[in-house]
């Protein structure tokens with residue numbers, strides 16, 4: 001097992017427990033800045049860690065523009081002193097007025113958000129018409145068909161509407177291409193290049209109509225190195241996962257070099273029901289269950305273990321090494337998908353030099369802080 005992850009004394013860590021390796025997080029932040037070519041080209045997504053202390057590490061590294069998906073995350077960022085927050089999620093219903101209240105409470109922070117439909121643009125305008133207003137990026141559907149408008153006539157009409165609606169200022173385009181997860185770097189590159197052509201055509205059309213398009217917010221982690229190698233006008237790269245990194249991205253994208261797993265789970269053997277089986281206290285209430293059932297994590301110190309069953313609080317694995325384990329033994333797990341895993345934990349145990357030195361609150365795991 002990689003000795004960097006071994007705790008000198010795990011006895012104080014309750015299991016299942018989330019471990020944040022501070023130095024490795026710092027290393028991933030530095031690597032992200034290096035790939036981007038400077039902190040000013042970044043807008044990392046906070047949803048991966050939802051943690052004040054990591055936001056402060058990013059600010060200290062010079063990253064001033066941040067991205068989030070919930071109003072609680074936006075509040076956490078503003079409260080940490082982040083000067084520029086993009087809430088990249090379509091706001092509807094009472095969340096429009098809720099964001100307006102948050103924006104009013106943090107006048108030193110420049111907030112922006114996105115729209116992808118005339119109805120939500122009008123609702124947002126109603127909430128912002130009587131204050132200083134808000135910058136709005138247009139969410140472009142890059143082919144994932146999750147949110148966004150196709151980069152064609154509908155997008156032009158919506159951008160023009162945003163420019164006319166009181167309280168809204170058109171401020172660029174947002175493109176999150178989460179479906180670009182081709183394992184081959186060359187395949188991902190050609191998909192991105194086709195998309196960028198469409199986005200630049202749209203941008204040129206909008207600019208020709210006297211509409212400002214000052215920025216393009218682009219991508220997540222798998223496409224980050226590809227966008228980072230480009231030099232597009234007003235470009236901002238928006239990866240999130242790479243700050244903590246996980247087994248899913250680590251095993252699928254070998255071109256994401258220089259990243260290390262910076263968040264693990266500490267679990268313990270609770271039972272050894274047969275001579276081949278070990279049962280851990282790592283159910284799907286402790287590790288994200290969106291990956292396939294037999295691939296929710298990888299066990300660092302039982303690498304050959306095969307996951308055969310997972311319930312709410314149990315993870316059962318089969319391994320020829322089972323006889324070596326007794327209840328109470330510590331096992332280190334690398335989550336396949338770190339972002340929802342983090343959100344399952346109220347706090348992370350912070351590890352520095354093999355020692356647990358404290359805890360950090362996963363503050364924005366709550367849907368609501370104050371606003």
Ligand SMILES: Cc1ncc(COP(=O)(O)O)c(C=O)c1O
Nearest residue numbers: 045176220221222238239240241
């Ligand atoms: C809108 C948006 N932007 C950025 C990201 C970050 O992507 P990744 O997790 O690949 O770093 C995500 C991830 O879900 C997202 O939904």
